[in-house]
Amino acid sequence: MAKQTIELRVNGDRYEVAVDPWRTLAEVLREELRLTGTKIGCNQGDCGACTVLLDGRSVSSCLTLAVEAHQREITTIEGLAPSPDHLHPLQQAFVQHGAVQCGFCTPGMILAAKHLLENNPQPTEQEIRRGLGGNLCRCTGYNKIVEAVQAAAQELAAGKEG
Amino acid sequence: MKNPRIIGQSIPRLDAPDKATGRAIYTDDIKLPGMLYGKLLRSPLAHARIKRIDVAKARALPGVKDVIIGADTPQVKYGNWRLVPGSQDELPLAVDKVRFVGDEVAAVAALDPETAERACALIEVEYEELPAIFTVEEAIAEGAPLIHDESPGNVSLVRKIAYGDLDQMFAQAHYVREDTFKVHAVQHAYLEPCACVAQAEEGSRVTLWTSTQVPYIVQCLLASTLGLPENNVRVMKVAVGGGFGGKMELRPWEFCAAFLALRTGRPLKFTLTRSDELAFGRRRHPMSIYSKVAFSKEGKLLAKDFQVLLDGGAYNAMGPTATYLCGTFGNMLYNFPAYRYLGQHVYTNKPPASAMRGFGAPQAAFAAETQMNLAAQELGLDPIDLRLINAMQTGDEIPEVATISSCGFKESLTKVRQISGWDLKRKDKKPGRGLGIGCFSFISGGVFNWFNTKYNFSAAEVKVFEDGTAQLACMACDIGQGPDTVLRQILSAELGVSIEKIRLISMDTAATPKADLGTWGSRVTLMNGNAVIQAAGKIKDMLAPVLFSQFDLNQIHDLAFEDDKVFVRANPKRSMSLAECVYKALKGRRGEPLTARGYYTPRNKGLVSPAFSFGAQVAEVEVDADTGLTKVVKMYTAHDCGVPINKMSVEGQLEGAVQMGLGYTLMENLILDQQGRTLNTTFLDYKMPTAQDMPPGESVDVDTYEPEGPFGAKEAGEGLAIPTAPAIAHAVYEACGYRCKELPITPEKVLRALGKIK
Amino acid sequence: MAMPHFTVHQPKTLEQALDLLSRHRSGVKLLAGGTDLLMKMRQAGLKAEHLVSLNRVEGLRTISYRDEDGLVIGGAARLADVGRHPGVAQHYPALAHACSVMATPQIRNMGTVAGNLVNAAPSADTAAPLLAYGASLVAVERGGRRQIKLQDFFRGPGLSVLEPLEIVEAIRVPAPPARCGSAYERLSARSQVDIAAVGVAGLLNLDLEGRVLRCRLALGAVAPTPVRCLEAEQMLEGQAPDEALLMRAGASCVRSCQPIDDVRASAAFRRAMVQVLAQRVLKRCLALAQGGAS
Structure with a gap:
């Protein structure tokens, strides 16, 4: 059961890492690459805090083996902002609308929202609530998160037109 | 009084x-050079005597650096109620007995978490199983086995309140x-599982990064359990992923991390799993509540006899x-002449209950x-x-508690009636739909000094610099x-410095003034806010002489501190930038920095709280009479939190409280089996509401x-977790006729009440 | 608990995957979405020294629908993709519904329909709809392939007739006939991050006179395996379905279930819900069949 050398393509960067095949993507992102923005809230695939995008799809990185992500495109929360002082519209909207409290669910929530908006750029409120159904939050009661996603959807749509 | 612009934004x-x-860095994100990983061995039994522990095999496992059991530790009992040493009943690692499934028995330090876990499995513990008790009724029954020898009848604490002539009121009612x-x-189900990292330095000093809401309490109790001076323990700030009362004590892993870091000379981390949290973590007290009330014909509440058995766990x-x-x-909510309260805190062989958003109030309010x-x-x-007839008002006295200095309860009732x-x-009732009401009052921090601190309850230190x-x-x-x-809003409002120019150092017990009792009881805004204002006031006093000499002011003048400027209130042209003012003050002080401290401790405010918030909530629900499922259609809330400092934050607290209250009422429930083991240890089965x-x-x-x-602020957020359960329960009754007196409201209970299932 | 140690094999073809299975015979498991398998390995002590991943096997994610062949769901096709496939949405609304409400978006993006069936959880959400649609599994092993009717597939909680060296290559679902309506209803205490406490799927096919030509009703989470309600089906077939009959048929489904008490619900509640949901499903099926474009 030797370590396997894999190539992880995270946020446009390529990393070669030797990993034990039983390591999850969440563990390798956090412990090997030290990208700790991906949070582990349950390690059981229920809370969504570890959500990352794998080839554009939102997945629970705590139930994804790192070796299965070999040479696939991974987006984590660290890869969303175009520059350190310029946030992605979703991040900006989460900040502005008070959708961040303790912040532990925030990275996963934002990535789940990104996946949702990519598949459905103008979702209804109910569609947003369904789309975020895999991400638990204990602080906000979700309403401000829903508002933030609505605002970001508008912002992104306006950006595309302009 | 007009508040500065930044207040209420x-x-x-x-x-x-x-x-x-x-x-943002959370505790589990920290990885220090040479760091070890810790794991706890917990009791598989609810009540047992420890006869023998053998750690030889665990020690022999390659990669294991240390193994400790209770006998290796100083065995100093701890608990937050330092004022009553007899109440301090916990040891970081069990010595003679284990009292719940999950009681900590040993800890391992190893090179990686898996080795630590394997080592735990190699520790041999021989138990003599004792009869275990899982309900308060069993616990107080005659002849029940004792969980703690010091507490006969398994009652660890009795609280009584009595005033007015109860018997007469009941007789004449x-x-x-x-x-x-x-x-x-x-x-609590905070999203961030508990974690801590300890690092020893200079022999017997230790720094602890931990996911806590009470750094000062952790510092003190960690010091006492380690047998070290308080000053040898430093508790450091990182981002904390929620607490809600669940992180307000010293915890065994914090002790073990520090103790093992001191023994091994290497940093060490503990991170709990979600299953650990759900199976063994703190929880809200289950209670059995008896309440008897008397009313006059007009609906005036005359008397209440309130008896509560709190299931405290181990x-x-x-x-x-x-x-x-x-x-x-x-x-607290209603003004009535006769009251008797008997509260008994009862031990059972379950994971200990503790503080959770509302501190006894959600339970009491559900009943009341x-x-x-x-x-x-x-x-x-x-x-x-009925509530308007009895509602407290400003100036009313809560007997033996306090006189209420501000109260918007009646207004809340009127407003919630309107918006809902x-x-x-109610007149135009639709089948399957109902409206229900629940109300609350809550404290803005506690007065009673159970932690027995020698320091002020809150403290703040402000420094200003010549760059403004x-x-x-x-x-x-x-x-x-x-x-x-x-x-920072409060400091900005008081000192006129822009909020983005304020650097904050918080929650580092070595670098911040003593003390702050932590985040609980909705105390921080009021208590620490007052300390900040006092510190800022002292800074203003240091700056004022600069303007008075610069502009040769008459001493009757008032100064204003706004928009990064200091100026004469009556003549704003006489102004200088805060930066210049600090520069000149610094010159005048021959280089002594401008630093000031402010403190707050509630005084002459009774023994409960310096201020009280009030509110009323209406739930509108739909009950599906076939499935028994309750759908909350809308929540209406009117509340009195004084002047909100940050409106968006107050809204966020309110909405979060509704999520927690709704979960409490309809779906969340920790289920234990006959041996005291928790059955729902995942978020799949511990159901908290989703979006x-x-x-x-x-x-x-x-x-x-x-x-x-x-600036007129008081509690906003904890109290709002209180009214949701009674409001929904009432609405469910109105919708389908099921009156819930035993939470949670499950579809099964609804269907049983409707006679649809047996 | 820590994850047990294993080797992961990532074959590119089904043949390679089958070779790997037989080479490692004991102590090998198939890995697709991983959402059930990895949880069981980490939480429930399930062990395997070798995992054979199906995620890089060519062609295994295909989903296709043709009127003449019906629906073919590849062995590694994921729940989310099945749920939003136009052919599934149009012709198999019960399956589309199950695939888009179960678990969470993330799990649906990872987990596969085949995995959902092969794990043989009594509560598997796709099982009841696929039973109602008369689905079969195509299982391959080195010696060849066989077709297994889904109704013969389950043996008990976590048990099926699939042999250890077999791989589900595809799930085949016949095209629904004209004048057909189908629906799936599930019940749980919460909207998402949940397992159904009860699930009922149904299909009604009417003849030209509006009589029931064929009825299929299947239950999830109320017996050791997903089950068909043969009694209700027989009550309806050949009959003109009026409301009273639908109610009686729905009520009879209770006799097809053997629910247990667990953390999620009591047996009594589950029994009551079987009736309620079966009646709702039948009404919906009838409405769709009568309005029936497809």
């Missing part, structure tokens, strides 16, 4: 950008009713506070408010009218509720000004 949290980009209620165990934890407050919450709704029906009164369409919807920036240092603890922003389960809400702030609070 919706300022985005200053920590939010770091959290939204993944830059027009209407008397008695009811019993039961509430269940639920958990240790006291924050149970004593809950036992005290439960009694206080039984008489449900009973109000029952009484209203029998008295033929509208439930809101209460009268019309400031630094605020305090031990206030942001666990997501927002003081890192709110306290889809959350109803829309409408809310109104009732304007009041709390004289004791900073």
Whole structure:
């Protein structure tokens, strides 16, 4: 059961890492690459805090083996902002609308929202609530998160037109 | 009094950008050079004597650096109620006995978490199993096995309140009713599992990064359990992923991390799993509540006899506070002449209950408010009218507690009646739909010094610099509720320095002034806010002489500190920038920095709280009579939190409280088997509401000004977790006829009540 | 608990995957979405020294629908993709519904329909709809392939007739006939991050006179395996379906279930819900069949 050398393509960067095949993507992102923005809230695939995008799809990185992500495109929360002082519209909207409290669910929530908006750029409120159904939050009661996603959807749509 | 502009604004949290980009560091993100990983071995039995522990095999496992059991430790008992040493009943690692499934027995330090876990499995513990008790009724029954030898009858604490002539009131009353209620165990379910990292330095000093809401309490109790001076322990700030009362004590892993770091000379980390949290973590007290009330014909509440058995689990934890407050919450909302409270904190062989958002109030209010709704029906009164007849008002006295300095309860009732369409919807009732009401009052921090601190309850240190920036240092603890922003708003409002120019150092017990008791009881905004204002005032006193000499002012003049400037209030042209003013003051002080400290301890405010918030909530629900499922259609809230410092933060607290209250009422429940093992140890089976389960809400702030609070502010957020359960329960009754006296409201209970299942 | 140690094999073809299975015979498990398998390995002590991943096997994610062949769901096709496939949405609304409400978006993006069936959880959400649609599994092993009717597939909780060296290559679902309506209803205490406490799927096919030509009703989470309600089906077939008959048929489903008490619900509640949901499903099926475009 030797370590396997894999190539992880995270946020446009390529990393070669030797990993034990039983390591999850969440563990390798956090412990090997030290990208700790991906949070582990349950390690059981229920809370969504570890959500990352794998080839554009939102997945629970705590139930994804790192070796299965070999040479696939991974987006984590660290890869969303175009520059350190310029946030992605979703991040900006989460900040502005008070959708961040303790912040532990925030990275996963934002990535789940990104996946949702990519598949459905103008979702209804109910569609947003369904789309975020895999991400638990204990602080906000979700309403401000829903508002933030609505605002970001508008912002992104306006950006595309302009 | 007009407040500065920044008060009451919706300022985005200053920590939010770091959290939204993944830059914010939480405890488990910390990895130090040479760091070891710790794991705890826990008891598989609910009640047993430890006969023998053999750690030889665990020690021999390659990669294991240390193994400790209770006998290796100083064996100093701890607990938050330092004022009553007899209440301190916990040891970091069990010595003679284990008292719940999950009681900590040993700890391992190893090179990696898996090795530590394997080593735990190699520790041999021989137990002599003892009979275990899982209900308060069994625990107080005669001949019940003793969980702690020091507590006969398994009652660890009794709290009594009595005033007025109860018997006479019950005798003369027009209407008397008695009811019993039961509430269940639920958990904080903060998203960040507990974690801590300890590092030893200079021999016997230790630094602890930990996911806590009480850094000062952890510092003190860690020092005492390690047998070290307080000053040898430093507790450090990182982002905390929620707490809600679940992280307000010293915990065994914090002790073990520090102890093992000192023994091994290497940093060490513990991170709990979600299953650990759900199976062994703190929870809200289950309670059995008996309540008897008397009313006059007109609906005046005359007397209440309130008896509560709190199921504390295996240790006291924050149970004593809950036992005290439960009694206080039984008489805070309504003004009535006779009251008797008997609260008993009872040990059982379950994971300890402790503080959780509302500190005894959600349970007490579920009983008391449900009973109000029952009484209203029998008295033929509208439930809101019945409350208006009895509601507390500004200046009323809560007997043996305090005189209420601001109270918007009646206004809250009137407003919530309006926004919910209460009268019309009740008249024009649709089948399967119902409206229900629940009310609350809550404290803004505690007065009773159970921690027995020698320091002020809150402290803040302000420094200003010649570039016009400031630094605020305090031990206030942001666990997501927002003081890192709110306290800077308060400093900005008081000193006129822009909020973005304030650097904050918080929650480092070595670098911030003593003390702050932590985040609990909705105390931070009021108490630390007052300390910040006092410190800022002292800085203003240091700066004032500069203007007076510069402009040769008459001493009758007042100065204003606004917009990064200092100027004469009556003549704003006489002005200089804050930066220049600090520069000149510094010159005048021959280089002595401008630093000031402010403190706050409530004085002459009784023994409970310096201020009280009030509010009323209406739930509108739909009950599917075939499936028994309750859908909350909308929540309406009107509340009095004084002057909100940050409107958006207050809204966020309210909405979050509804999520927690809704979960408490309808779906969350920790289920134990016959051996005291928790059955639902995943978020799949511990069901807290998702985005889809959350109803829309409408809310109104009732304007009041709390004289004791900073810029008129008081509690906003914890109290709002209280009214949801009675409101929903009432609405369910109105919708389908099922009157819930035992939470949670499950579809099964609804269907049973409707006679659809047996 | 820590994850047990294993080797992961990532074959590119089904043949390679089958070779790997037989080479490692004992102690090998198939890995597709991983959402059930990895949880069981980490939480429930399930062990395997070798995992054979199906995620890089060519062609295994295909989903296709043709009127003449019906629906073919590849062995590694994921729940989310099945749920939003136009052919599934149009012709198999019960399956589309199950695939888009179960678990969470993330789990649906990872987990596969085949995995959902092969794990043989009594509560598997796709099982009841696929039973109602008369689905079969195509299982391959080195010696060849066989077709297994889904109704013969389950043996008990976590048990099926699939042999250890077999791989589900595809799930085949016949095209629904004209004048057909189908629906799936599930019940749980919460909207998402949940397992159904009860699930009922149904299909009604009417003849030209509006009589029931064929009825299929299947239950999830109320017996050791997903089950068909043969009694209700027989009550309806050949009959003109009026409301009273639908109610009686729905009520009879209770006799097809053997629910247990567990953390999620009591047996009594589950029994009551079988009736309620079966009646709702039948009404919906009838409405769709009568309005029936497809």
